Amino acid sequence: MKNTRCNASLIMRKKAKKDEIPTVWDRYEEQTPQCSYGLLGVCCHICNMGPCRIDPFGNAPQKGVCGATADSMVARNFLAHIATGAAAHSDHSREIVLYLRKLCENTAENIRIADKEKLRMIAEETGIDQDGKTDQAICFELAQLFLREFGKQLPGKYPLISRVPKRRLELWQKLNVVPRGIDREIVDSMHRTHIGVDNDCISILTQGIRTALADGWVGSMIATEMSDLMFGVPKPKETQVNLGVLQSNMVNIIIHGHDPLMSESLIRMSNETSMLRRAQENGAEGINVCGMCCTGNEMLMRHGIKLAGNFLQQELAIITGAVEAMIVDIQCIMPSLGDIAKCYHTKFITTSSKANFPGAVAMEFNDRNADETAYNIVQAAVDNYRNRKMSAVCIPKESMNAIVGFSGEALRDFFGNGYEQLIESLKTGQIKGIAAVVGCNNPKTEHDSNHIAIVRQLLDNDILVVTTGCGAIACAKSGLLTTNEGPHSHGTLSRLCNQLRIPPVLHMGSCVDNSRILVIAAKLANALNCDISDLPLAATAPEWMSQKAISIGTYTVGSGIFTVLGTVPRVLGSPSVKSILTQDIESILGARFAVEPDPIQAASLIISHIENKRKTLFTP
Ligand code: BF8
DSSP, X not given: OOOBSOHHHHHHHHHHHHTTOOOHHXXXXXXXXXXXXXXXXXXXXXXXXXXXXXXXXXXSOOSOTTOOOHHHHHHHHHHHHHHHHHHHHHHHHHHHHHHHHHHHHHOSSOOOOSOHHHHHHHHHHTTOOOTTOOHHHHHHHHHHHHHHHHHOOSOOOOTTGGXXXXXXXXXXXXXXXXXXXXXXXXXXHHHHTSTTSOOOHHHHHHHHHHHHHHIIIIIHHHHHHHHHHHHOOOOOEEEEESGXXXXXXXXXXXXXXXXXXXXXXXXXXXXXXXXXXXXXXXXXXXXXXXXXXXXXXXXXXXXXXXXXXXXXXXXXXXXXXXXSEEEEOSSSOOTTHHHXXXXXXXXXXXXXXXXXXXXXXXXXXXXXXXXXXXXXXHHHHHHHGGGOOGGGXXXXXXXXXXXXXXXXXXXXXXXXXXXXXXXXXHHHTSSOEEEEEOOOOOTTSOBTHHHHHHHHHHHHTTEEEEEEHHHHHHXXXXXXXXXXXXXXXXXXXXXXXXXXXXXXXXXXXXXXXXXXXXXXXXXXXXXXXXXXXXXSEEEEETTOOSHHHHHHHHHHHHTTOEEEESSOOTTTTOHXXXXXXXXXXXXXXXXXXXXXXXXXXXXXXXXXHHHHHHHHHHOX
8 A cells, every 4th residue: 555655645535545536645545557669769650650569578570560770769759758848838938938938018008027137137147228218118029039039040049048157068068968858849840750860879969968958947047037026936934744734624726737828827716715714604713725736836835825746646645635726837736636626526627628528617718818717726625615515525644744945046145146155155065966856756666755765865965955846844843844953964065954954855847947947057067167967966766757858867867867767768678779869969068968766866976966066076
C-alpha cells in the first residue's frame, strides 16, 4: 500500500480503497510490466507503416519499415517530448500576454498593474520608450513586443536576451542554437519528427536544445515576468500545505492546473461579501480556496493561499469527500478526476477551452467574462455545500507551515541588490553551491521520497536548495520550508539561513518560474565574470514525469547546468543518444544529464560536481 512518504496521502489511499475508487497508483500497477520497447524509446508510431520497434539485443529487426534506426527513433521521440513541453509552457505564456494586451485594449480606465516598478524595469530593458506614456500604453507596447516573439522567423535579438551571460550567448551562436520565435522552433521540431525528415540524432538533439532554450529563456520567462507585472512579484510569506488545509466546516474550492489568470479572479470572487453570506445560508462557516499543483504554487507565492497538494494528490483531494468544486485550467490534470468526482458530490469544472475532460462541466474563462465566470463558479461551489455527505468526509489532519515567495527580487532583500552576500558566501564556502530540486511526482517512485532524500543530503552538505513545482510542494509538506531548527543541516548553510531568517530551501514558484532560477544563475555568472557552466550549480528532477520536465531539463543543460534525472528517460535504446546526453554534450555545452534513480547517489553526483566547480572557480 505505501508508495508515498506523505501520511495524509496514505490515509486517503486507504479511504480510496475502502470507497473502491482506483487511483493513479492502482492504474500504474495495472500497467506493469510496462512495454520494454517503449521504456527504451525504440518504438516508433509516427507513420502508418508502423508501429515499428528495434530489438535492443542486436537481433532483427534493427530498422523500422522506413529504415529508421534506434538512434533516429530515440532522438525523435526525445525531440517530440521537448516540443510538447515547450509548447505547453509557451502557450500558457501566450495566453497571459494576450490577456494583458486585451485588457489594455478593452479597458477605458487605467488597468490594475500590481508591480509598476517591474513594468518600468522591463520596459527599459526591452527598449520601450516610456516618455509621457501611461502605464497602460507601456503595457500594451510590451505585450505587442512579447507577442512578436512567438512568431519570429529569424534568429536575432529577442527582448530579454541581455539576460544571457555573454559567454553563454556566444556559445549558443557558435552552435547555432539561439532560438528564433517560440512557435517557429516548435513547428521546426514537429516537422523534423515527421517520417523521412531529420534522421541524424545529433541534428535532432541540437534542434531539441534550441527549442528548449526558446521555452526557458523566452516563453517561460515571459510568462513569469508578465504574471508578476499583473498580479505582483512574490515576496516571502507564510502559508500551509497538504490535504489538512481543507476545512470540514467550510466550502472547499480547489484550483488546479497552471494558469494564474483564472485563479486571481476566483480568489477575488470568493472574498465577495455576498458570496460569504450565501455560504453561510447554505450552512458553511465560510469559503476556503486552496490550490493544487502549479496554479496552487502561483496563488501561494503571491497571496499565501493554502495549497492542498502536489500532482499525485489531486485525486485524493476529491476522495476526502469535502471538496465542493475542483476547478481546473491546463496541464497535469488527471482525466480520472471526472469519474472520481462522480463518486462524491464534487463539481469538476474545466475553465479552458483547450482542456476538456469527460465528466467535467465546462465554464470557459476568457478576458471578456473573467469576473462573471469566476462569480458563477464560486456560486456553484457554494451551493454545492448542501449536497456534501458529511458521513463520507475524511480530511487528514496533516498540514505544514511553510515560508514561500522567494522570487529573484525577494532574494535581493536578503542577499543584496547584486546578490553580494550570496556570492560572498559561495566564495567563502559558507554556501558550497546551489541546487535546483524541481519537477513532478511519478508513481514509479515513492511519492515525495526522492525529493526529500536528495534535499536532505544537499542541506547536510551546505548546498542551498531552490525549488519549484511539485518538488517545492513535497519540500513544504516535509517542513523544509521553515526557518525552524529541525530537519536541516547544522552546518554553515543553516547558520546563514537562521541569521537571514530564511529557509534553506527556497520556494521560487511554479514550473514556468524555473526561469527565475535561470535569471539568478545568469546574474551570478555575470558578477563572477564567468559562464553559467563555471558556477557551483546543479539541478535535479528526482520524480519527473511530464514532457515539460524534459524541456526544462534540456534548457537547463543548454544553459550550462549539470542536471540529474531521477526517473529514466526513454533514451536507453540508443547507446549513441545516451552517450551524447550523458557524456559528449559536456564538452560542447559545459553541462550534461545524468540519470540516477537512487536519491542518495543522485545527491552524491551533485555534491561532487559542485565541489569540482568550486575548485576551478575559486582556487586562485
Ligand atoms: O508544471 S511539476 S507534475 S504540476 S509538470 Fe505538472 Fe510536473 Fe507538477 Fe506544474 Ni511541472
